[in-house]
Amino acid sequence: xxxxxxxxxxxxxxxxxxxxxxxxxxxxxxxxxxxxxxxxxxxxxxxxxxxxxxxxxxxxxxxxxxxxxxxxxxxxxxxxxxxxxxxxxxxxxxxxxxxxxxxxxxxxxxxxxxxxxxxxxxxxxxxxxxxxxxxxxxxxxxxxxxxxxxxxxxxxxxxxxxxxxxxxxxxxxxxxxxxxxxxxxxxxxxxxxxxxxxxxxxxxxxxxxxxxxxxxxxxxxxxxxxxxxxxxxxxxxxxxxxxxxxxxxxxxxxxxxxxxxxxxxxxxxxxxxxxxxxxxxxxxxxxxxxxxxxxxxxxxxxxxxxxxxxxxxxxxxxxxxxxxxxxxxxxxxxxxxxxxxxxxxxxxxxxxxxxxxxxxxxxxxxxxxxxxxxxxxxxxxxxxxxxxxxxxxxxxxxxxxxxxxxxx
Amino acid sequence: xxxxxxxxxxxxxxxxxxxxxxxxxxxxxxxxxxxxxxxxxxxxxxxxxxxxxxxxxxxxxxxxxxxxxxxxxxxxxxxxxxxxxxxxxxxxxxxxxxxxxxxxxxxxxxxxxxxxxxxxxxxxxxxxxxxxxxxxxxxxxxxxxxxxxxxxxxxxxxxxxxxxxxxxxxxxxxxxxxxxxxxxxxxxxxxxxxxxxxxxxxxxxxxxxxxxxxxxxxxxxxxxxxxxxxxxxxxxxxxxxxxxxxxxxxxxxxxxxxxxxxxxxxxxxxxxxxxxxxxxxxxxxxxxxxxxxxxxxxxxxxxxxxxxxxxxxxxxxxxxxxxxxxxxxxxxxxxxxxxxxxxxxxxxxxxxxxxxxxxxxxxxxxxxxxxxxxxxxxxxxxxxxxxxxxxxxxxxxxxxxxxxxxxxxxxxxxxxxxxxxxxxxxxxxxxxxxx
Numbered sequence: 001x002x003x004x005x006x007x008x009x010x011x012x013x014x015x016x017x018x019x020x021x022x023x024x025x026x027x028x029x030x031x032x033x034x035x036x037x038x039x040x041x042x043x044x045x046x047x048x049x050x051x052x053x054x055x056x057x058x059x060x061x062x063x064x065x066x067x068x069x070x071x072x073x074x075x076x077x078x079x080x081x082x083x084x085x086x087x088x089x090x091x092x093x094x095x096x097x098x099x100x101x102x103x104x105x106x107x108x109x110x111x112x113x114x115x116x117x118x119x120x121x122x123x124x125x126x127x128x129x130x131x132x133x134x135x136x137x138x139x140x141x142x143x144x145x146x147x148x149x150x151x152x153x154x155x156x157x158x159x160x161x162x163x164x165x166x167x168x169x170x171x172x173x174x175x176x177x178x179x180x181x182x183x184x185x186x187x188x189x190x191x192x193x194x195x196x197x198x199x200x201x202x203x204x205x206x207x208x209x210x211x212x213x214x215x216x217x218x219x220x221x222x223x224x225x226x227x228x229x230x231x232x233x234x235x236x237x238x239x240x241x242x243x244x245x246x247x248x249x250x251x252x253x254x255x256x257x258x259x260x261x262x263x264x265x266x267x268x269x270x271x272x273x274x275x276x277x278x279x280x281x282x283x284x285x286x287x288x289x290x291x292x293x294x295x296x297x298x299x300x301x302x303x304x305x306x307x308x309x310x311x312x313x314x315x316x317x318x319x320x321x322x323x324x325x326x327x328x329x330x331x332x333x334x335x336x337x338x339x340x341x342x343x344x345x346x347x348x349x350x351x352x353x354x355x356x357x358x359x360x361x362x363x364x365x366x367x368x369x370x371x372x373x374x375x376x377x378x379x380x381x382x383x384x385x386x387x388x389x390x391x392x393x394x395x396x397x398x399x400x401x402x403x404x405x406x407x408x
Numbered sequence: 409x410x411x412x413x414x415x416x417x418x419x420x421x422x423x424x425x426x427x428x429x430x431x432x433x434x435x436x437x438x439x440x441x442x443x444x445x446x447x448x449x450x451x452x453x454x455x456x457x458x459x460x461x462x463x464x465x466x467x468x469x470x471x472x473x474x475x476x477x478x479x480x481x482x483x484x485x486x487x488x489x490x491x492x493x494x495x496x497x498x499x500x501x502x503x504x505x506x507x508x509x510x511x512x513x514x515x516x517x518x519x520x521x522x523x524x525x526x527x528x529x530x531x532x533x534x535x536x537x538x539x540x541x542x543x544x545x546x547x548x549x550x551x552x553x554x555x556x557x558x559x560x561x562x563x564x565x566x567x568x569x570x571x572x573x574x575x576x577x578x579x580x581x582x583x584x585x586x587x588x589x590x591x592x593x594x595x596x597x598x599x600x601x602x603x604x605x606x607x608x609x610x611x612x613x614x615x616x617x618x619x620x621x622x623x624x625x626x627x628x629x630x631x632x633x634x635x636x637x638x639x640x641x642x643x644x645x646x647x648x649x650x651x652x653x654x655x656x657x658x659x660x661x662x663x664x665x666x667x668x669x670x671x672x673x674x675x676x677x678x679x680x681x682x683x684x685x686x687x688x689x690x691x692x693x694x695x696x697x698x699x700x701x702x703x704x705x706x707x708x709x710x711x712x713x714x715x716x717x718x719x720x721x722x723x724x725x726x727x728x729x730x731x732x733x734x735x736x737x738x739x740x741x742x743x744x745x746x747x748x749x750x751x752x753x754x755x756x757x758x759x760x761x762x763x764x765x766x767x768x769x770x771x772x773x774x775x776x777x778x779x780x781x782x783x784x785x786x787x788x789x790x791x792x793x794x795x796x797x798x799x800x801x802x803x804x805x806x807x808x809x810x811x812x813x814x815x816x817x818x819x820x821x822x823x824x825x826x827x828x829x830x831x832x833x834x835x836x837x838x839x840x841x842x843x
Contacts, residue, residue: 180824184439186824190771190824194771198814324636364648366640366759369639369643371640372640373636376629377633380623
């Protein structure tokens with residue numbers, strides 16, 4: 001459906017010359033991303049404030065005593081974002097080691113997002129829009145769970161086997177879409193969306209059978225064996241597990257694959273221009289299958305890490321919204337490995353911080369989705385960020401006056 | 409419908425892509441007969457021969473308000489299933505002959521084939537069940553459940569025919585459903601919800617087209633992200649405003665049923681087609697009007713020109729981006745109406761009420777090859793599978809409900825991969841137009 005994923009720069013060339021040096025500096029992608037994140041937080045704070053009952057109450061006599069309104073406004077927004085920060089980065093109200101627990105939670109939450117996001121990034125770079133991370137994560141999680149509960153093996157071997165099972169299952173699941181695309185031209189967007197739903201139903205069914213079920217009436221698997229769990233990295237008081245290191249390794253691996261290997265070159269060539277790639281002798285259909293295998297394997301490993309490291313037990317809802325969040329992660333990370341890791345950490349922070357925000361500040365967890373979506377929308381449209389950011393606005397005025405001076 | 413006279417020249421025709429080698433053509437030609445053959449053999453063996461010979465399958469057709477009362481009847485399960493499967497095999501043989509002669513198979517053939525296999529499946533799944541299969545209930549449910557999908561696929565079609573990929577159908581449905589519930593609850597009048605829903609959908613459509621045309625962001629990205637945004641905003645408002653005061657915000661009245669005089673009393677057809685609320689009748693009108701307008705009007709021709717070859721369209725003076733903006737906003741409004749249809753039964757809003765229906769609608773649009781009547785047929789297929797799951801869930805069946813729930817998705821994959829093959833989207837879809 002798409003040939004390239006990176007949006008073409010929306011600013012025509014001649015406008016570039018018109019803008020000042022300062023403004024061109026502000027266009028650098030890092031500043032753009034930071035500005036977009038800030039703008040998204042500001043935009044979401046409108047929702048936070050609108051749902052706050054104190055704000056609603058003071059708004060009824062806004063013109064009589066505006067100070068009350070703005071105090072309540074500040075109060076609600078500050079409470080939400082400060083608890084989000086305390087839950088995600090550093091809890092300055094706690095004591096001892098608990099103060100740094102939030103940042104490890106953020107890292108833990110980001111693990112499946114990194115894996116699945118990397119998988120999607122490989123697909124995006126190759127021109128395949130794989131929406132199927134959700135299903136791939138789920139089947140990967142299920143396969144890893146099965147190995148984790150059904151077999152006995154020594155500690156290191158067992159966890160490795162479980163991870164491999166996750167990779168294999170995810171790759172196979174995504175491979176269906178790849179093979180169908182290669183053999184019949186079936187649109188991968190449709191097939192992967194369908195495979196997501198099928199995976200959910202399949203795992204729901206398997207959780208009612210003796211293959212995965214614990215025994216009770218609830219459709220939940222028993223906990224995986226101790227030998228199959230990913231080792232904890234920072235002691236028993238933290239949930240951070242070795243999956244985080246694996247994820248970082250995977251990011252390096254994907255970087256090498258995409259930037260340094262022949263295979264990765266073929267992937268990118270197909271992503272850049274399928275016809276040219278075919279003319280150059282690249283077997284495009286084979287690339288489709290390989291890309292989906294890599295993407296699915298990574299997503300499957302993400303699912304495995306979620307079970308073996310964090311959840312220990314499988315439910316039909318184990319994948320949560322990992323697969324869909326991973327799409328935004330890969331987009332925000334501009335489909336580069338480093339970007340994906342950083343984006344996954346950001347979204348992991350939002351996931352890790354939101355429960356505290358909900359319990360202490362009373363702001364529902366759902367605001368996180370709004371923030372995530374706003375960030376990605378803003379990143380995707382740099383001119384929009386420029387229009388709304390005060391910094392860019394000031395720079396724009398400075399630039400245009402300078403230009404006038406030069407003309408005069 | 410005949411194979412020769414294709415009334416829509418712009419309809420995607422299989423296998424006419426320039427440059428495809430003859431070898432590829434031969435392979436594609438064989439895939440159809442193989443798929444049909446395998447399916448009918450499965451039908452023959454599993455649904456027919458493996459059914460115990462003594463079982464009978466009961467059907468119930470009448471509802472209380474019919475003019476003529478048809479008594480529930482029963483058929484011998486194995487015999488019926490075998491007979492129908494043999495017919496399907498015969499059809500396969502005919503398809504094979506047609507393929508060998510390199511003739512294209514008419515549209516009614518897969519429809520008839522699907523119907524035959526479906527009958528075999530129904531006979532098998534209800535074999536030996538003491539309850540009768542309520543056909544009228546099943547079909548009415550199928551239509552009701554498919555209405556949001558139909559509106560959704562029409563929305564997708566309106567956008568894609570003009571060159572904008574609309575993945576945000578999900579968000580448009582959800583926004584429409586949300587606003588319909590809130591407005592109908594606040595005013596106490598269900599028809600106000602029906603007016604409000606298209607506005608919500610149109611706003612999402614406007615967001616999509618703003619990013620797609622003004623900022624030239626990749627349209628699939630915008631669509632996916634808009635879905636997340638709408639899910640986030642509606643979830644957030646649900647957890648705050650709607651749960652704080654469910655009485656005034658989240659208790660919409662039911663959209664009244666308007667039975668059409670006389671027509672609604674015909675057995676089976678009446679209750680299935682002519683005993684619904686206004687939104688279903690609106691769907692009939694929308695499909696009919698769009699089928700004509702898209703392929704037979706100046707408006708439709710311009711829309712398709714913009715979607716296929718924007719430069720040519722621009723050269724003859726059609727405003728490309730304006731057409732796209734209008735169509736996407738209109739599409740969003742249509743999808744919003746689908747959201748209203750989703751909650752027409754007076755349902756309260758819940759988190760992620762649409763549950764992926766927007767994506768199913770997208771699949772229906774592709775399966776229906778970007779034409780309103782095709783979208784209608786594909787959406788009805790999905791609605792039927794959903795309805796079947798609900799009915800069989802109540803009656804009990806040998807198939808676990810999860811597998812029944814999988815059916816529409818599996819059918820889509822089979823159709824997209826096996827029978828439809830390389831469908832051809834509007835050529836300029838997803839590409840921003842710059843003069």
